[in-house]
Amino acid sequence: MRKLPTQDRAQRTIETIFQATAQIVESDGEGALTTNKVAKKAGFSIGTLYQYFPSKEAILLAMINRERRRVLDGLQALMKRAVQEHRDAEAVVRELVHTLVESFGSGPKHKRAMIRLAWRMDHHENITQALREAAERNAFALSQLNDPALRAPTPAMMFVATRAVMGAIRSASLEDSPLLGTPEFEDELVRMVLGVIRV
Template sequence: MKACATRNPLRLFRRPKTLTAKPKIKPEAKPGVRREPTQARAQQTIQTLFKAAAQILDKDGEAGLSTNKVAAAAGFSIGTLYQYFPSKEVLLRAMAAKGQDMVLQALEQYLAALELRPDVAQMDPQDLLRQAIRILLQGFATGKGFTQSLIRLGWSLEQPQETASVVRQVSDRLAIFFERIHHPALPTPTTAQLFVLSRSVIGTLRSASLEKSPLLGSAALEDALVQMAWALLARK
């Protein structure tokens, strides 16, 4: 597919200035979107368009998807769709951006909640890792909340340099998390450990999604990722 000139939908985090300041995820304008909805009705319109497009994408693939089909399936005029999305490509990139945003917001909520728990240092360390990996696995590969075909589309639209930027920022957030929880079995990782961990996990999920691996959705894939993270991070 010809690369789009708009920003990559994976670029959702702002890099924290330091590792001592908790990063705040600020929603960015969707790439190429003509009008950013602010009212509840407009938000509902956007979600209805996304749902219709995802259903068509699952059934007919990207080649079978058009703005006219999306508008008709959603029950809107083509003019309503064009108020927000000037082309099919902009619509798809906005959908991918929304899906990625949901994943990263879920990860942030999970980590932030654990940081506030007074008993976090007594929690099962492997379970802490498993839940974080499960959020990434479901969002970047198996399709919780969004379909697997939409996730694959998001990966196919990626720009490598911006994906790398997002992964670096996720790595920084994890560094803050491990530093704050003071878990006896999970010391603060080194920069090298976090580099290997973040690239290995997200790279594996990217490959599994694009290759339509039969491992997607299996306990075996999740277990293997948890085992890798534990072997890398656990106090020896």
């Protein structure tokens, strides 16, 4: 972003730009996306849009970063609650997997084009950093569950579990697989994770 929004009005402008961008991608496809179309749909001049974003790629990457941060924060809250409530590990894994599939794979049908675009555009370093952060947080939370059926988390275990889940979701999203959003897909991911983390 060219400038960071500090006032409520600027925040609303950014939000409107993001909504307009998503609507164009979802209704007309990635190829139809231009900064001029975004500005027009958002109801702003192109100059206003350029105050914040130098290109359509910059808009998309800002949207991707914001969504990733939102999901990671939500997962952290989920894990914190699970530890406080002494929840069963399988139920926790199932909720984590469901959240990840909904956020980065399926979601409503109209949202899938935006998700696929995000997977194609996102920078490898950003994805890697997010996976590292998630693995560290989840390892800590799993160790706090005090479930004797779970192995003590190791870096190798968490690397395999996070990359396997996110790799499967990414592939299903990019392939627009009919498995996305089905209980069978999530069940297999849950079985895979439990196979890695259980004794």
